Amino acid sequence: MATNFPASLDSLTNPTSSDSLNSPSHSAQHANVNDAVEALQLKVGIDSSADTSSLEYRIAQLEAAGSPIVKVAAFTSSGTWTVPAGVTYAIAHMLGGGGGGGAQTVGTAGDGGDSSVAFASGTVTGPGGVAGTASQTGGVATSDQAANSGRGGQPNSTVTGGCWGSDAQWVVAGAAVTPAASITVTVGAAGAGGTGGNAGGDGGSGYVWIEYQES
Numbered sequence: 001m002a003t004n005f006p007a008s009l010d011s012l013t014n015p016t017s018s019d020s021l022n023s024p025s026h027s028a029q030h031a032n033v034n035d036a037v038e039a040l041q042l043k044v045g046i047d048s049s050a051d052t053s054s055l056e057y058r059i060a061q062l063e064a065a066g067s068p069i070v071k072v073a074a075f076t077s078s079g080t081w082t083v084p085a086g087v088t089y090a091i092a093h094m095l096g097g098g099g100g101g102g103a104q105t106v107g108t109a110g111d112g113g114d115s116s117v118a119f120a121s122g123t124v125t126g127p128g129g130v131a132g133t134a135s136q137t138g139g140v141a142t143s144d145q146a147a148n149s150g151r152g153g154q155p156n157s158t159v160t161g162g163c164w165g166s167d168a169q170w171v172v173a174g175a176a177v178t179p180a181a182s183i184t185v186t187v188g189a190a191g192a193g194g195t196g197g198n199a200g201g202d203g204g205s206g207y208v209w210i211e212y213q214e215s
Helices: 026-044 055-065
Strands: 069-075 079-083 089-095 116-121 122-126 170-176 180-187 207-214
Touching: 026 055, 055 079, 069 079, 079 170, 089 122, 116 170, 116 207, 122 170
Parallel strands: none
Antiparallel strands: 069 207, 079 180, 089 170, 089 207, 116 122, 116 180
């Protein structure tokens, strides 16, 4: 019986202690096992095998390629990202700046700035928050929000005063990139608090993270 491996598994006959040497055939048993062992050797491959169907060759190719490493380019202020060698796709995580908090009386707070990444296929944007307005019911003392938080600024009021600025939006978007290309990254500025009467708090600025894989 010629071996069926590796297309399928062999069904080998195990002789018992009471079987004669010719039933099953002793020489045929050895031949079947020899064929199976040779098929296994061929499938596994010798050291540094060039046989593309062998396990030795395929494992060597995987080890040479290596596992991809996920990296992040973090931006807390606007700048430029240069695409590393071998990188052809990137994912942008963007948070705009938070809107400024409204003042106690009439006074204009500022909207938060948009965060964006200018991919070659088009610019993707994380919108900033909207400024709070004055002359609304409040009750929280002024406090600026933390940098790169995208949070809306607090209003200034004890009885009557401004509204909170709204938080910025967080957007995730991916695009194809070209190695060595320069990509403009904009981090949304914090919206300024309103200044009428007691001032409102500033919003928090935004951030941009660009995620990519290197081999």
